[in-house]
Amino acid sequence: MGHLGNELGAIFARGFEAAGLDPRLGDVRRSDKPDMADFQCNGALAGAKAAKRNPREIATQIAEAVTGQGPIASVEIAGPGFLNIRVTDDALARTAAAIRTDTNMAGASKVADPQTLILDFGGANVAKPMHVGHLRTAVIGDTLQRVLRFLGDQVTSDIHMGDWGLQMGHLITELEDEQPGLPYFDAAKTGPFPRQSPVTIDDLSRLYPQASAKAKDDPERNKRSQQAVAEMQAGRAGYRALLQHFVDVSIKALKIDYGFLGVSFDLWLGEKDAEPFIPDMVADIKARGLAKEDDGAWIIPVEREGDTKDYPPFMLLNSRGASMYHTSDLATILDRVQTYSPDRMLYVVDQRQALHFEQVFRAAEIVGYISEDRLEHLGFGTVNGTDGKPFKTRAGGTLKLGDLTNMALDEANKKIEEGGRLSADIGPDERARIGQLVARAALRFADLQNTRTTNYVFDLDRFTSFEGKTGPYLLYQAVRIKSLLRKAADEGNVAGDIRIESDAERALVLTLDGFSLALQQTRDKRMPHILCEHVYNLAQSFAAFYGAHKIASEDDADLRASRIALCQAVANQLNIGLDLIGIEAPERM
């Protein structure tokens, strides 16, 4: 909770304790009746039953105990025992002043229990272009990494690429068909191989679907790919060298899409990097008698007493003796535990994989790598079109992420130009830059403002609008403050002591005060939409304040200096908040 919320909560907790009641009843939160109160406490109602007392009587006792303390201006009892709290203008002014000068945290505070975390998101595949589903894991994961770091957690992010499956076999064999003369296909050759990749990203995105289609109705073709995978796993040098080229070329392409979205990773590891751990891991698990043979495969049973649903077993090795999705995920856990000793590992992966992760997490605990409760699957819903069905191209195919970002960019540029509001002296380079920032803001905010776990409808026209609850609206407000403060500085208007006198100012500072709580909840629940909600409220409160008052043109010098200082407080928190969402505002637009 924010500065004021914290102070009040502590005061009320002491009040309840002194009255012989549970101090947790002193929970204070923003009032949902702004015309009646700034904050409210409902503890008297909740405590009445346990204490077998009249709630109004308790409320009266608490109100008398806390009146006059700290930031409290008044406490009134309403209805059956609601405690309505007003804070003093002075306390609000101090809060705003503190947020203004707190350039690091803007009123938020570091957590008391910082953790070492591995954040697994991205999940891009080699050779397969990213699609709309990758947008979600990218922006949710990236926002969480920004927020968690900001609050003091030690975060290591890993894209965990899909670089080890059958698709690699498809690529190898299909490339062999096209260019059989390449040295990589000489089984006897151990190296060295050319440093220049034999394929481009365009080659890869052509070869994979090509091979995949052939393998679909030709079992022999599929077998060749499986064979290639097996040989690659066994260490065939030419195939390993090709794999590395495929990975390098893919990463280069991925960085373009991620760069556009402002998404970054500490580690660009993948399934293949867990692979060296697999043989010993499997042998060890077998040796300890934790796995058993079943239908020719090696499995780890993960069902438990009291389960209310069926748990299929964890697949350690399939009946051909090959490692699988489960295996590489478990090996990755082992690697991460050994390398980073994390307190927790977080996976930002599609909700549909919930059962998979339950199996993996149980297996990880069974084999003793890490306890299940330190592994979290942060699932997310699907991106749907305006028809409510999964988002597709007009032709019905999967929409590539790159195409989506281009659509957003076109739409953003269109809206910027058709508004005709950019001043004429903004040149083409700056216009292009503004278009990119608007498109990024539109995409990221659109995705993040929705509850993580649910599906949402993707409506590009709505998301790129400058009106409404959108990224571009946030940008507009941020730019507006920047321009205002820049102009004020040019005219020699400086900030001064903050005075809180109007409803718009009160509302604005109370919103500022909620930043800390919003971040806390975003962390606790791993839910970025809570932060989005706060940042949007802040932008809106500012817009209302801006509409209600003169700022730089205010005649009263003290008032002018106060309002400029308040704007600086807002600018500070808004910029930090936007940055945590991964949105950057241009200097002007």
Place this chain on the structure above:
RNA sequence: GUCCCCGUAGCUCAGCCGGAUAGAGCGCCGGAUUCCUAAUCCGGAGGCCACAGGUUCAAAUCCUGUCGGGGACGCCA
């Protein structure tokens, strides 16, 4: 069949560790510009919170069931 998520204003979504007249954006209606960007702001209309039971002083929120939508369920990842 078992299990998971969802069903809130015309549309898109918040709220869900129970609390006072259920919020926001879009759309609709009506206002505001000699004043720092009106890409804005202010006001209004609009909801038996899918349905039925139950728990409670109090239920959109908790429990049970029904209906409707989405999803997962051993050798793909």
